[in-house]
Amino acid sequence: MTQPDSPVPAPxxxxxxxxxxxxxxxxxxFIAGGLSGLGLLALAACGGGGAGAASGGGGGGNRSLVVAVxxxxxxLDGVVGxxxxxxxxxxMNANLQAGLVRNPYITGKTENTxxxxxxxxxxxxxxxxxxxxxGLTYTFHLRPGLTSPLGNAITADDVLWSFERKWNTPTYxxxxxxxxxxxxxxxxxxxxxxxxxxLTNAGFGLTFLGLLANLQGHIYDSTxxxxxxxxxxxxxxxxxxxxxxxxxxxxxxxxxxxxxEMVLTANPNYAYGAPAIGQVTLRVVGDAGTRAxxxxxxxxxxxxxxxxxxxxxxxxxxxxxxxxADPIEYVDLTLVTxxxxxxxxxxxxxxxxxxPYEQIMQQIYAGRAVQMVGNINPNTRNYDVSQLPKPSSxxxxxxxxLAEAGHDRIAYTLSVSTATQDLVDACVLVQSYAREAGFDxxxxxxxxxxxxxxxxxxxxxxxxxxxxxxxxxxTYACTIFWKPNNDASNPSRWQDASAARFWEVVxxxxxxxxxxxxxxxxxxxxxxxxxxxxxxxxxVCSIQPSQIFRTDVGGFTYRSENAIDFGNITILDA
Amino acid sequence: xxxxxxxxxxxVAATAPRRGxxxxxxxxxxxxxxxxxxxxxxxxxxxxxxxxxxxxxxxLAPDGTHLFGTDxxxxxVFSRTxxxxxxxxxxAVLVTLMATAIGLVLGLVLGMNEAAGGARGLFGRGxxxxxDLTDAVPPLxxxxxxxxxxxxxxxxxxxxxxxxxxxxxxxxxxxxxxxVRGDAYVDAxxxxxxxxxxxxxxHVLPNSARPAIxxxxxVFGVSIIVSASLGFLGVGLNPPTPEWGxxxxxxxxxxxxxxxxxxxxxxxxxxxxxxxxxxxxGVITRLTRSPGx
Numbered sequence: 001m002t003q004p005d006s007p008v009p010a011p012x013x014x015x016x017x018x019x020x021x022x023x024x025x026x027x028x029x030f031i032a033g034g035l036s037g038l039g040l041l042a043l044a045a046c047g048g049g050g051a052g053a054a055s056g057g058g059g060g061g062n063r064s065l066v067v068a069v070x071x072x073x074x075x076l077d078g079v080v081g082x083x084x085x086x087x088x089x090x091x092m093n094a095n096l097q098a099g100l101v102r103n104p105y106i107t108g109k110t111e112n113t114x115x116x117x118x119x120x121x122x123x124x125x126x127x128x129x130x131x132x133x134x135g136l137t138y139t140f141h142l143r144p145g146l147t148s149p150l151g152n153a154i155t156a157d158d159v160l161w162s163f164e165r166k167w168n169t170p171t172y173x174x175x176x177x178x179x180x181x182x183x184x185x186x187x188x189x190x191x192x193x194x195x196x197x198x199l200t201n202a203g204f205g206l207t208f209l210g211l212l213a214n215l216q217g218h219i220y221d222s223t224x225x226x227x228x229x230x231x232x233x234x235x236x237x238x239x240x241x242x243x244x245x246x247x248x249x250x251x252x253x254x255x256x257x258x259x260x261e262m263v264l265t266a267n268p269n270y271a272y273g274a275p276a277i278g279q280v281t282l283r284v285v286g287d288a289g290t291r292a293x294x295x296x297x298x299x300x301x302x303x304x305x306x307x308x309x310x311x312x313x314x315x316x317x318x319x320x321x322x323x324x325a326d327p328i329e330y331v332d333l334t335l336v337t338x339x340x341x342x343x344x345x346x347x348x349x350x351x352x353x354x355x356p357y358e359q360i361m362q363q364i365y366a367g368r369a370v371q372m373v374g375n376i377n378p379n380t381r382n383y384d385v386s387q388l389p390k391p392s393s394x395x396x397x398x399x400x401x402l403a404e405a406g407h408d409r410i411a412y413t414l415s416v417s418t419a420t421q422d423l424v425d426a427c428v429l430v431q432s433y434a435r436e437a438g439f440d441x442x443x444x445x446x447x448x449x450x451x452x453x454x455x456x457x458x459x460x461x462x463x464x465x466x467x468x469x470x471x472x473x474x475t476y477a478c479t480i481f482w483k484p485n486n487d488a489s490n491p492s493r494w495q496d497a498s499a500a501r502f503w504e505v506v507x508x509x510x511x512x513x514x515x516x517x518x519x520x521x522x523x524x525x526x527x528x529x530x531x532x533x534x535x536x537x538x539x540v541c542s543i544q545p546s547q548i549f550r551t552d553v554g555g556f557t558y559r560s561e562n563a564i565d566f567g568n569i570t571i572l573d574a
Numbered sequence: 575x576x577x578x579x580x581x582x583x584x585x586v587a588a589t590a591p592r593r594g595x596x597x598x599x600x601x602x603x604x605x606x607x608x609x610x611x612x613x614x615x616x617x618x619x620x621x622x623x624x625x626x627x628x629x630x631x632x633x634l635a636p637d638g639t640h641l642f643g644t645d646x647x648x649x650x651v652f653s654r655t656x657x658x659x660x661x662x663x664x665x666a667v668l669v670t671l672m673a674t675a676i677g678l679v680l681g682l683v684l685g686m687n688e689a690a691g692g693a694r695g696l697f698g699r700g701x702x703x704x705x706d707l708t709d710a711v712p713p714l715x716x717x718x719x720x721x722x723x724x725x726x727x728x729x730x731x732x733x734x735x736x737x738x739x740x741x742x743x744x745x746x747x748x749x750x751x752x753x754v755r756g757d758a759y760v761d762a763x764x765x766x767x768x769x770x771x772x773x774x775x776x777h778v779l780p781n782s783a784r785p786a787i788x789x790x791x792x793v794f795g796v797s798i799i800v801s802a803s804l805g806f807l808g809v810g811l812n813p814p815t816p817e818w819g820x821x822x823x824x825x826x827x828x829x830x831x832x833x834x835x836x837x838x839x840x841x842x843x844x845x846x847x848x849x850x851x852x853x854x855x856g857v858i859t860r861l862t863r864s865p866g867x
Contacts, residue, residue, distance in 0.1 A: 287826065287827055287830065289826070289827030289828060289829065289830030289831055290827075290830050292830065292831055293830045293831060296831075307827060309632070309633060309828075309833075310827070310830075310831050313832065314831070359628070359648075363628070363631060363632040363647065363648050364632070364646070366632075421646075421824065421827075425646050425647045427813065428628065428647045428649070428813055428814045429628055429647055429648070431814070432627045432628040433628070435627075442812070443812050443813050443814070444812060445726065445812050447722070
């Protein structure tokens, strides 16, 4: 198997940066224009050159891209260096790092966009790979002559050292691999360009590839990192937090002003060839509305973290693309089962019937959300999602279930992070509509840090947040969020009789070597039925991509972590 | 011939309007504030919709049914703007009472003890410097910390704001106490055998409180602004409690793409409340000053 050439066409520079007066926003946006002007002044003040002023970078095309982002990642070493599971960290990983394989890009729903094909994997840092007949050994052949942005050759030793670095760093979460991969000791160097990974369970193979393709499996330039290692820091964790060039992704960081701006320069030695965009400038614009208006006015090329209501308002703007895809990110209303009232399955089921799904999709997400049935990707091969019950609101049934559980009304606290305004709004809708079904909800806003602690420790009664399966395999989707034994990755602490039945079915499915086979599909379905029925987590809806961009930007990639792969972006002909 | 000194205390409050000015002209500037107070009392009964419940589709522009439109969840902005007066003004009253009460007590104690010798004087001078130092701490930071520690409730927010706004009241009272404590009538009271605390309460306090009381309407206005600022920063009351700062903060993104109504109306209400408090300050000042002052 050989990775095909990058699917993007040769870039052609477009006319960009139309003035605010030419934007689709008319005079009625007078106030908005004024505030937007302030935003632009701030951009100019902190950014140096204008939107199109950047020069070409290292080995990329002589094109530049300016992206308005809500925040910058606090560290360039997200997954090992404790950067957290934030969009900013995901974006750093997607653009600065590369794994041995990745999901190929296929044509997306929106013109000039692509999405990932989660059923297959192609070479990335590796040129190709083979799987042994028993499905337990994966052999990867590295690309010949591959070097890092710093010019160091990438060999099998780098692969081995990368996994050593991960395993020997306390902040790295190894539990995602525990379904069938034991760590560095299960990797062997065949020759300078070949490494073999041995699994303990053939059914874990697809998820193993998924992990290699995502942030958990990235390969590093060990030569560069070793040069900056010290006795106290043998894996150069401190140096790697702020210095680029040791990853193998399409870009490396060449300048940054914390909390203001970051400049990514194209990696001339990128596995798929130098990216079309030579330089990408990420500029922090705190307000979502301002980010949206900057794209509309042509002052930036792309923007992230846009509110669905703003996306809906811009949907008819000819200068702006609001992408659509089969969404992966979803609104997760987790009912914590280690305490009342949600230790009672009947109360959980009642709550699932009291959620105003349709109203949330229409009012909060302005129609840019779709119904979610279970948490396995509906495009998974041999998985028939149509057999799962669709979530629906039914006040009468909710009341009946509450009565059956011995309650007339139930009061509880629903916690939400202040960082996600759409979810705060969703809480208000849930509170308003669930009242009729007998739930008296108090909304508790928490800072992002406090919310994270509450989620990990399961100290609340119910929490609402955005969630996604990083690896889009049924194995990963069914095993990552419901681990037993009070595991911090199980925010609902679902461990009752239903959970035991769920795991019994999941374990049977995992025992099948090919998780996408016709034999495995019905088992995944059965497990999802138990999950949805027991409702430790209510899958409220899945949300469309939160980015927007100018119409002359092509190659936008909707990925499982919702980060943009700038290595695939091009500037289209006007 | 022995000269006899007669102490004449300054009147605490001369309630008579300035000579020549009709009473209604004196009281007229207080009218907006009176209307606001009335609105605060009846807010929940006069609003057309429940201010804490989703009542319509989200982001509706103002029309005949929803006079100020609806917000991003579908709650009625008019009802929320009116209902928020209750939350914001109750908080402002609590803050003003706490800040002024603490300010008077501390200002009195510090002013009376600052010149004393020994530990008492040391305490008085030390506390005065400490009060000055608190000016160096940005009020919003204090608010964020207090709310972070005790959670976003009406009580915790009120205490935080009272702490933020109290130092000014302390300074005003202390300055007045320093002037008053040497007056002859105070000496006379001491010589008459009154205990120090009796002198403070009966004679010094009534004659030193006026500046802080005059300033209380200013504290009132500022507390509305700071509470709204805390709400704007995301450390306000939990949703869906209507509060002007939170409403402005949540609606600011809508403004950029044309949804002006979610921010404009609470912002106007905030301006009106602060302006009415400023007008009240003028009334109080006029009423508390004796003719000729």
